Amino acid sequence: MSLGAAPVVVNGGDGLAPVTAAAIAALVGGELIGDGTAEVVGVAALDRAAPDQLSLLAHARYANWFRSSRAGVVLLGEPFRELPGAPTARIVVKAPMEALLAVLPRFHRTPGRTAGVHPTAVVAADAVLGADVTIEAFAVVGAGAVLGDRVWLGPHAVVGDGCVLGADTRLHARATCYPFAELGARVVLHSGAQVGREGFGWVPRPGGVQRIPHVGRCVLGDDVEIGANSCVDRGSIDDTIIGAGTKVDSLVQIAHNVRIGRGCMIASQVGVAGSSRIEDGVQLGGQAGLAGHLVIGKGATIAAQGGVVGDVPAGEVWSGYPARPHREQLRASAALHRLAALIRPLEQLLARQSSSDDARRDGGTEGRP
């Protein structure tokens, strides 16, 4: 057969059955205004939504979008109840975003999991498999590896020798665990993520460098998520540890011996150098970088692109390179841009000042008897 062009598919939503405005109102406990039979099959922002899509209006700054929106059904807050606009049906709720979250699963088709081992998978004879595991095509499970109940390995996932994966842990396509990595329960490794590599540790030797044998573990706590193509090294002479509930976005690098606490949020492309400690509840913005052997105190936040070269106290927000308290950084940045217009008169003033000082000093000398 021949396909001239890709078929047209609706925006948002995964092609499940349509839902009516009335059903949504009932689901979220909202007040329906307009045509309750209006049907939607997906979700989109107000300015892009089609008549068969659901949208939301939560902030006044998007009110203009509402007026001209083609969305079929809109979840909105009490202040917008009477706002003129095109949508066929509106549903008034207390918290529009929370209401949307309640509806989203109706549009979300999660490809199902079937327990079983795909015939192409290569599983070591002495690997230990829990109940109802799913191992997809071309996955590889090494010698002595232990998989908890309902572990789900996507296609091409690789679990090295001696790895331990807790119950309900999931490796997406081609996620890789180097030998001896240990993952808790409900851990998620996204596509291309890898954990447990021997880190970047070298000893200078005549004529080159020698690799430090890494004997520390790579340990991920329960409910940890590691984003696509992110890397977590195993420890060299200590463990690398990521605490329970910590979420890591894509393309992040966590070096050897790093210890990350519980409930941290680490955005995309962050890099953490060796042996640093990140306490519970820390937030690292995108592309932030931490030097080695630092301590980031509990609940601290590092802004995006921040380059941290010293310890950060608990609860503080730091930014810039070298990172400082965000408030100081803003003041310094503002001062710098005001300075640009002043630098020349300043130089002139100081030059004048300096020559008049010289003159005064010379005068004083001359005046001596």
Added chain:
Amino acid sequence: MSLGAAPVVVNGGDGLAPVTAAAIAALVGGELIGDGTAEVVGVAALDRAAPDQLSLLAHARYANWFRSSRAGVVLLGEPFRELPGAPTARIVVKAPMEALLAVLPRFHRTPGRTAGVHPTAVVAADAVLGADVTIEAFAVVGAGAVLGDRVWLGPHAVVGDGCVLGADTRLHARATCYPFAELGARVVLHSGAQVGREGFGWVPRPGGVQRIPHVGRCVLGDDVEIGANSCVDRGSIDDTIIGAGTKVDSLVQIAHNVRIGRGCMIASQVGVAGSSRIEDGVQLGGQAGLAGHLVIGKGATIAAQGGVVGDVPAGEVWSGYPARPHREQLRASAALHRLAALIRPLEQLLARQSSSDDARRDGGTEGRP
């Protein structure tokens, strides 16, 4: 058999048949000076080229390299016609780089594509395959996926359930489409690239965070290219869209709900946070980072490592962190480095000024009756 050392292979070029200087001159419509029978098998820069290689001289600053170059044949501009130098043959052309581009395919061996499905590939029974598709070893195609004509899946490529790939789209080795991603025609995903992952969207809940179900699509327009190990997330409550003809380099992160226009160039290691809009023809330099919910106007440029935290007007060039117009940034940076020498005298001057102000004020007070 035993291979003591890797065999020696010539620089540049993929080992195709040699080409003579005369043939190259004919191909590019240039004027041949010197030995037309000189043969080359590859391409290299003037300072590294061997006698069996082609090189070019397009700028005066490389004239010195030409004098001592061992290159067999050199494409050069009119101004360099008489320049003394070692190459066996020179070919005078109007635009040396354009001439070289015309010759390059003669040295470029593109491993051929043979239509067919490798016996090891795992293709779902209900996947729809266009005419003359190529599916290489260990590729996986999920349920309901649709592949256009001449789609080419490299080894270990993964196409999730419900994905749609336009005609002539190519996935290199182990590129991965999460379920329901939609790719236009002639899209290229490089090795390890992945598109359509559910993004980094979480709602705070007592005791942790809850993942937002992502129902938005991940849509790549025609002729989009995504570099090696780059990541494009699917939308959460809207689509993630990359416009036709936009090229993305390696290790780039594009977050959920981002909309990128047509013909943008996005260099390596760029990060774009959620819901930002990048209009047509925007250029993002290497390692640049964009915060969420921004608008980068049509044709704007962000310099390498720029950290953008606010909207950027169309056509402007911004740089630095926090990003500002590049010209302002340069002035500020220059002022800062001039300030370093002035800060101490400035502090002294202001201190003196302040105490003389105090004295004046005190004097005035004392003088009152």
Added chain:
Amino acid sequence: MSLGAAPVVVNGGDGLAPVTAAAIAALVGGELIGDGTAEVVGVAALDRAAPDQLSLLAHARYANWFRSSRAGVVLLGEPFRELPGAPTARIVVKAPMEALLAVLPRFHRTPGRTAGVHPTAVVAADAVLGADVTIEAFAVVGAGAVLGDRVWLGPHAVVGDGCVLGADTRLHARATCYPFAELGARVVLHSGAQVGREGFGWVPRPGGVQRIPHVGRCVLGDDVEIGANSCVDRGSIDDTIIGAGTKVDSLVQIAHNVRIGRGCMIASQVGVAGSSRIEDGVQLGGQAGLAGHLVIGKGATIAAQGGVVGDVPAGEVWSGYPARPHREQLRASAALHRLAALIRPLEQLLARQSSSDDARRDGGTEGRP
């Protein structure tokens, strides 16, 4: 079977046989103090070590940790010989870190390599395999590829057509060589690394851009190591070359035509743009970025996050964006943060100065006859 929770595993070490304090003392030539029969099975930092673990004390600042450490055996320097502390046994050595390095292999279980080609691997009929190669599950070797003796391809490794791999080179799980890449002896590509992709080179054309055919090679010298998910592009009209002994960490991007010397250390998330030259022994800190067509002189160091936009002289340390000599950068940064408190009085002073200048000038003018 059902696994309620992952089994408890000791910290550090790969589960090999225990080693006694006496055996360690003998191995490192140290002086044993305490119970020579104390056994350890792994390694950890002083503050986390358990009684069955080895630790070390090399710096006075960790002396407090020693006092309360639960470690069974500690390697320590002469100054700490008498330090009060809990460990069962201490071993006094000249260089504790060097002593630890000598012991580490005793705790490091390297999954063995067995020569042979896994039955699931797909190896082209005309590929040339050296003696005793190891090719694991689902690896793919393309037409005309040449593998030296004892080459080791991990699961899902991909070696493209015409690639050449030197003896003892190892590709970890799913590392990928695009066609025609050339790797020396003892090269290591970590999981997800890819080399030899055609780089980000485009020529503007009406209606879009045209890809430059890349005919340059991607050449990695002996003993090069490329980290997880890192990318090295092949050259466009010249080769991309990484010199012998250079080590590259994870998530690094090396663009087309870049030439890197011998013995360089390139940390995680570094980006090097096209055609730059990095001479021998250069060190690039994490997340540093280099613009294209630069020269970084022999033995220079770029600090983490440095953004280099011009040549860097040999032996110098540069930092910041735009990068400057590190000492200047520190002075400028310090001056900037002192400026923040001065900017307002400075503006007032200059305003006063300017108006008094005006007054003087006006006065002078008035005074003229």
